[in-house]
Amino acid sequence: MNVAVTGASGGLGRRIAELLIETMDPTQLLLLSRTPDTLAGFEKRGASVRKASFKNPTGLKEVLAGVDRLLMISSGDVDKRLDLQRQTVALAQQVGVQHIIYTSMAQPSADNPSFVIPDHAGTEQAIRESGMEWTFLRNNVYAEGLVIAGTQAVASGTLLTNAGDGGTAYVTRNDCARAAAAVVTTDGHEHEAYDITGPEALTQAELAALLSEVTDKPVALEQLDDDAYFDRLYDAGIPQETADLMASFGEATRKGFLKKVSSDLSDLTGRPATTVREVLERNRERLRGE
Numbered sequence: 001m002n003v004a005v006t007g008a009s010g011g012l013g014r015r016i017a018e019l020l021i022e023t024m025d026p027t028q029l030l031l032l033s034r035t036p037d038t039l040a041g042f043e044k045r046g047a048s049v050r051k052a053s054f055k056n057p058t059g060l061k062e063v064l065a066g067v068d069r070l071l072m073i074s075s076g077d078v079d080k081r082l083d084l085q086r087q088t089v090a091l092a093q094q095v096g097v098q099h100i101i102y103t104s105m106a107q108p109s110a111d112n113p114s115f116v117i118p119d120h121a122g123t124e125q126a127i128r129e130s131g132m133e134w135t136f137l138r139n140n141v142y143a144e145g146l147v148i149a150g151t152q153a154v155a156s157g158t159l160l161t162n163a164g165d166g167g168t169a170y171v172t173r174n175d176c177a178r179a180a181a182a183v184v185t186t187d188g189h190e191h192e193a194y195d196i197t198g199p200e201a202l203t204q205a206e207l208a209a210l211l212s213e214v215t216d217k218p219v220a221l222e223q224l225d226d227d228a229y230f231d232r233l234y235d236a237g238i239p240q241e242t243a244d245l246m247a248s249f250g251e252a253t254r255k256g257f258l259k260k261v262s263s264d265l266s267d268l269t270g271r272p273a274t275t276v277r278e279v280l281e282r283n284r285e286r287l288r289g290e
């Protein structure tokens with residue numbers, strides 16, 4: 001079976017490519033990226049690497065011909081993302097892709113206020129309506145992102161949030177990659193939407209306490225409303241779109257959209273999901289600013 005992966009040079013895509021090249025016949029693996037040169041190492045190991053972008057439908061159609069199973073990694077470029085991803089789904093269907101696997105987001109329902117949700121929900125809908133077999137990997141928030149936010153919180157002694165008492169089932173990108181590789185290389189995942197989560201849902205108060213414990217430095221939690229949280233981020237130099245996005249995630253967390261903990265990840269990979277504590281402990285020195 002011929003497998004293709006879009007976005008193969010991204011943080012998630014590259015990890016998936018590393019897992020796939022170890023577990024499947026590399027001659028049946030096609031890695032697609034806007035920057036194929038960065039994937040030359042995989043080509044040396046027997047995989048095919050081609051230039052492709054959701055923005056170039058003609059090129060996409062050519063490279064997708066003959067692909068049976070497509071892992072479509074959601075684009076990190078949010079400009080016109082939904083239209084481009086819908087177009088890509090239609091092209092995949094036209095050239096005969098049988099099964100499409102899409103990296104979505106936790107709880108992509110209409111009432112979820114996170115700004116990224118309409119793109120994921122719309123892409124899922126297009127895939128469902130395409131007639132291809134489908135699998136959705138609804139990844140929760142990456143735990144690795146906590147290292148950047150945590151470093152700032154430890155340095156200032158304060159973790160800012162608008163998430164109230166809401167929990168987040170943070171999951172590592174590596175675990176997301178393992179789940180994706182498992183779905184790509186085994187059968188029986190048709191018409192499944194998997195909740196790819198960490199092993200527990202942490203509130204921001206629990207996160208502040210954990211940061212404090214791991215770094216041995218005080219971290220207080222400051223709860224803000226959505227507007228005040230946006231203002232503090234913006235005043236600290238974070239671009240408006242990013243501050244808006246972060247506030248929308250906080251609101252989604254507060255409203256319970258990120259708290260679901262699932263065993264889907266461990267069921268797929270056969271190993272327990274990584275904890276936030278493990279991620280923070282691995283990055284203790286960085287968190288301490290050393």
Ligand SMILES: NC(=O)c1ccc[n+]([C@@H]2O[C@H](COP(=O)([O-])OP(=O)(O)OC[C@H]3O[C@@H](n4cnc5c(N)ncnc54)[C@H](OP(=O)(O)O)[C@@H]3O)[C@@H](O)[C@H]2O)c1
Pocket residue numbers: 006007008009010011012013032033034035052053054055073074075076077103139140141142173
């Ligand atoms: N769950 C979370 O917390 C979380 C956090 C951040 C992002 N995400 C989402 O998950 C995706 C994968 O995460 P990541 O860590 O790998 O992100 P990343 O390292 O920022 O990578 C960005 C991804 O977007 C792809 N991309 C950008 N423009 C594209 C285009 N025109 N056509 C096709 N692909 C395009 C890139 O592919 P190439 O560069 O190889 O072309 C790459 O795979 C992200 O793209 C984003 O949608 C989730």
